[in-house]
Amino acid sequence: MTDNSSTEEMIRLLREISGKLDRILIQGSSDNEPDDGILDVLDVMTLLTLPDHLRTTATALFELGSATADELAERTNKERAVESNYLNQLVRMGHVAKNRKGRKVYFSIGEGLGK
Amino acid sequence: MALTIAVHSYKGGSGKTSFAINLASAYASVGKSVCLLDVDLKAPSSFNYLLPEAKHWVNDIFEGRYGVMDVIKDVSKEMGTKGAFYVGYSNPDILAVREVSSKDRKWQSKALKLLMTAKRDLSDAGIDVVILDTGAGVDFTSVNAIAVADYVISVGRPGASRQRSMEQVIGGVYMPLDKDCYIIENMCHNDNPTDLSGKKFDLPVLASIPCMCDVAVRCDNEVLVLTEPDHSFSKKIYDVMESLDKITS
Numbered sequence: 187m188t189d190n191s192s193t194e195e196m197i198r199l200l201r202e203i204s205g206k207l208d209r210i211l212i213q214g215s216s217d218n219e220p221d222d223g224i225l226d227v228l229d230v231m232t233l234l235t236l237p238d239h240l241r242t243t244a245t246a247l248f249e250l251g252s253a254t255a256d257e258l259a260e261r262t263n264k265e266r267a268v269e270s271n272y273l274n275q276l277v278r279m280g281h282v283a284k285n286r287k288g289r290k291v292y293f294s295i296g297e298g299l300g301k
Numbered sequence: 302m303a304l305t306i307a308v309h310s311y312k313g314g315s316g317k318t319s320f321a322i323n324l325a326s327a328y329a330s331v332g333k334s335v336c337l338l339d340v341d342l343k344a345p346s347s348f349n350y351l352l353p354e355a356k357h358w359v360n361d362i363f364e365g366r367y368g369v370m371d372v373i374k375d376v377s378k379e380m381g382t383k384g385a386f387y388v389g390y391s392n393p394d395i396l397a398v399r400e401v402s403s404k405d406r407k408w409q410s411k412a413l414k415l416l417m418t419a420k421r422d423l424s425d426a427g428i429d430v431v432i433l434d435t436g437a438g439v440d441f442t443s444v445n446a447i448a449v450a451d452y453v454i455s456v457g458r459p460g461a462s463r464q465r466s467m468e469q470v471i472g473g474v475y476m477p478l479d480k481d482c483y484i485i486e487n488m489c490h491n492d493n494p495t496d497l498s499g500k501k502f503d504l505p506v507l508a509s510i511p512c513m514c515d516v517a518v519r520c521d522n523e524v525l526v527l528t529e530p531d532h533s534f535s536k537k538i539y540d541v542m543e544s545l546d547k548i549t550s
Contacts, residue, residue: 229410230444234477241477245448248417295414297407 226280228295243272244281244295252294303336303424304549305431307450307480310457311466313437316487316510317456318346319520321434323538324454327526329382331542333429336373336387340416340446341436342401345391348434351524353379358392360401362419363412369419370426380527387428401442409441416449444474452545453482454507459489471502481548485541488512507544508537 233244246261247253253261255270262269273293276282283296308321318339325337338359339346355374361367373387380386392398404412423431433450436442447453453475457463467484475482486509516534519525526535 227407227410229406230413230441230448231409232406233448234444234474238477242479245478248413248448251414251417295410297411 226296228281240272240276243269244276247282247293247295252292254290254292258293303420303428303431305420305433305450306452306454307433307435307446308454308456309435309443309447310437310455311470312457312463315456315458317437318348318434320456320485320487321432322348322351322524323526323535324541325386325432326380326382326524327538327542328430329377329380329384329386330527332383334385334427335430335432336389336423336428337432337434338389339391339434341434341442342391343398343436343442345393345398346434348388348390352376352388355388355390358397359389360392360397363415365415369422380524382527409445412441413445413448416445420449439470439474447474447480448478450480453480454485455482456485456487459486468501471504483507485510507541510534510537
């Protein structure tokens with residue numbers, strides 16, 4: 187191997203390493219996304235990834251805007267206790283906000299401000 | 302409650318917008334109160350500049366600047382329809398398109414809520430049929446509208462590759478969102494009889510519209526169901542409307 191061809195080979199390898207580092211850096215920056223708190227946002231693409239039972243509950247809540255577990259159960263034709271359980275699961279996932287007004291608890295799709 | 306139909310296609314150029322304009326016009330021509338919204342904010346069709354201009358844009362609804370009733374315009378007088386014919390346009394200005402293309406998931410979540418509110422407002426205002434002309438493919442401009450709709454009409458050109466992609470969108474978007482969906486086979490050729498409904502889902506095909514050169518040209522300048530109701534394309538659109546009436550009654 188001549189000096190010239192080995193230098194060219196080294197440059198080629200360095201470029202390859204540099205490319206790999208760039209990809210690792212890009213990958214790393216997207217892994218940091220949860221810190222922004224925006225992963226909790228319930229957009230329609232996230233809705234599609236939810237299991238069937240939670241998706242039905244969340245879709246009904248999108249339609250109603252704001253609702254109690256009773257109102258939601260009426261819409262989905264499920265037991266109130268079941269819907270309440272699903273809604274609270276969505277609250278824990280950060281997708282749904284829970285507010286008390288007097289004696290009633292209202293659920294609504296969250297604004298994605300974090301858990 | 303207004304009947305809300307999302308007109309979607311997996312690929313662009315399927316004739317989705319022409320179908321949506323003509324279906325909306327067919328409903329308005331028989332006396333139904335109709336609202337046609339262009340919700341394809343990333344590639345506004347402005348309904349091919351066929352319909353009179355409006356003061357505000359559908360973008361204003363998604364931004365929360367105006368309610369849907371401030372945005373839509375009744376064009377029934379200009380179009381000569383028996384029923385009220387409201388239209389809402391997406392802003393075709395490139396700055397507006399670029400702005401929409403950079404929106405994040407949080408904005409899209411809010412946009413979905415505002416679109417749900419718009420649907421309720423249209424119902425409350427006594428609109429019978431709302432037709433959402435969506436973007437092609439799977440992104441927020443199409444899937445938000447599909448989520449809001451009661452029914453999805455998927456317009457596609459028959460072909461083996463399109464059948465596969467149609468199955469993807471049915472199984473991956475329409476079904477999980479629990480939508481009743483129907484297929485329009487558009488621009489059909491006798492030598493390519495592939496049925497778009499597919500083997501896996503076997504969805505009802507509401508119409509198979511043959512490929513007609515004059516339709517492709519004329520749909521840019523006129524609304525065929527209004528200017529030539531006896532045209533074979535117009536008849537197919539009226540057939541679809543009657544089928545939908547039976548399904549929804």
